[in-house]
Amino acid sequence: MTDPAPPSVWTRPRPEPRRRAPGVDQFVAAALAVADAEGLAAVSMRRVAADLGSGTASLYRYITNRDELLDLMVDAAQGEDPLPTAAADWRADLGAVAHGLRAALLRHPWLAGELTGRPSLGPNSLRRAESALRAAVALTPDMTLASQAVGLVRAYVLGSVAAQLAALRAEQRTGLSKEQWQHSMGPYVREVIAAGDHPMLARRVHEADEPEPDAEFAFGLDCVLDGLAARIGGQQE
Template sequence: MPANDQPPLWLRPEQGTRGPKPAHSWRDVALAAIRIADAEGLDAVSMRRVAAALGAGTTSLYRYVSKKDEVLELMGDEVQGELRNTALPAGWRDGLRTIARSLREVCLRHLWFANVLAGRAIHGPHSLRWRERTLSAFDGMDLGTDEMLAALGTLSAFVLGHVLGELADGEAARRSGLSHDQWMDREGEYGPMIMDSCAYPRFTRVMIEAELPHAADRQNRGFEAGLDRVPAGIAAHLPA
C-alpha cells in the first residue's frame, strides 16, 4: 500500500509510472464511486466496493488512489464538472444567485455531495474551473481577494446550511415514517399547551401567523427568501 507521504493526488500521473497500463482512469473510479454513493450513501463507498464496481481487485485500486479520501476528491471534482455549463449573468448580485441555485441543484441531485463540498477544498480540474467561474462574478469591481473569498464563503455557507436542513428533514421523514405535514399535525397537538402557558409570546405569534412552515413549496420559498438577503448583507461590507 502506498505511503501516506505521497504528493497530492493532482500532482501524480493518472496512469502511474510503473507496471502495465491501467485498465481504468480516475474518472472511471469517480463515476463508480458516485453510483454507489447516489444509491446507498457516502458511507457505502469503500475501496473494496469501488474496486468491485470496476471489476477489479481491491489491491489494484491502489494503482489509481492511495486512500478513500482521494476517492472522495475524485468524486467531488467529477460532480463539480456538472456545473461547467453554468453561465453567470451580468451583475454580481445576480451572479451570486445563479451560483447559489446551481450549487443547491447539484447538492440535491447527489445527496452526499454537500458533505464533501463542506470539507477541504478540492483542486481538481473541474473544481478549479468552477472556482474560477465563481470568482468571475466580481469582475470589474476592484475587490481584494479576501473580500471576494469572504463573500463566496458566506454564500456557500448559506447554500450548504439550507441544503443540509432539507436533507435532514427528508431523513427524519424516512426514519419516522411521517411526512412533513403529518409531523406538523402531530406537533400541532402540543400547540395549545405552548400558547396557554404564555411563556413564549414570540413563538406563539409565529405559530399563529407564519405561513411558510405549512407551504408545500416551503423549501424553495425559504431558500429564495434567504438568498434575497445574502447579497444585501454582502453589499453592506463592500467598498462603495
C-alpha cells in the same frame, strides 16, 4: 530534512485502462452511486471495485487510497453541471453560483461535508472557484473582500441545504412526512399555546406561512446579497 510530498492525484500520470477493465472514471462513477444511495461511509476501495466486478488491485492502479477517491468524487460532482453563464452583473452571477452549488448538494447529500474542509483542487473545482471569484470581483476589486463574499455565499448555501437535508432525514427516520408529523404534534402544540406562555410561538403557528424550500432559499439568498451590496458595494462608491 523534510521528506518530499508524494505526487497529488491531480499531477500523477494516469495509466491507460487495461483491455475491458474499468478506468478511473468508471470507478469514480461507481463510488458516486454508492455514496448517493448509502452514504459516504459505505464507500470503500473494495466495495467500489466489487460493484464493477473488478479486483481491488485494478483500482489501486489509478488511486492510491480512499482519500484520493474522495477527492476524485468531489471533483466529478463539481463537474456535472456547466458553469453559470456570466451575466455581467455581480448579483445575478453570485446568485447563479449559489443555485448551482445548492443543486449539487441536493443531488449528493454527502458532498457538503467534503466541501467544508480543505478546498478541493481538482480541475472542475478550480473552474468553479474561478467562476465564483470572477463574479465577486465585479462587486469589489479587493480580492480579500471578494473571497470573503464568495465564502459567505457558500456558507449560506451549505447551512440552508444542511437544514433541508436534515428535514428529509427526519422524514426517512420516522416514516412521517412534514404534514403527518405536524398533525401528530398538534394536540401538544395546542396545549402549549393555550397555556399562554409563548405568545410569539402562538403567532407563528396561527399567522405565519410555510414557504416551500425553493422560496425559503431564495429569500435567504436575497438577504445575503443585500447585505453584501450594503457592506461592500457601498465602499466602492
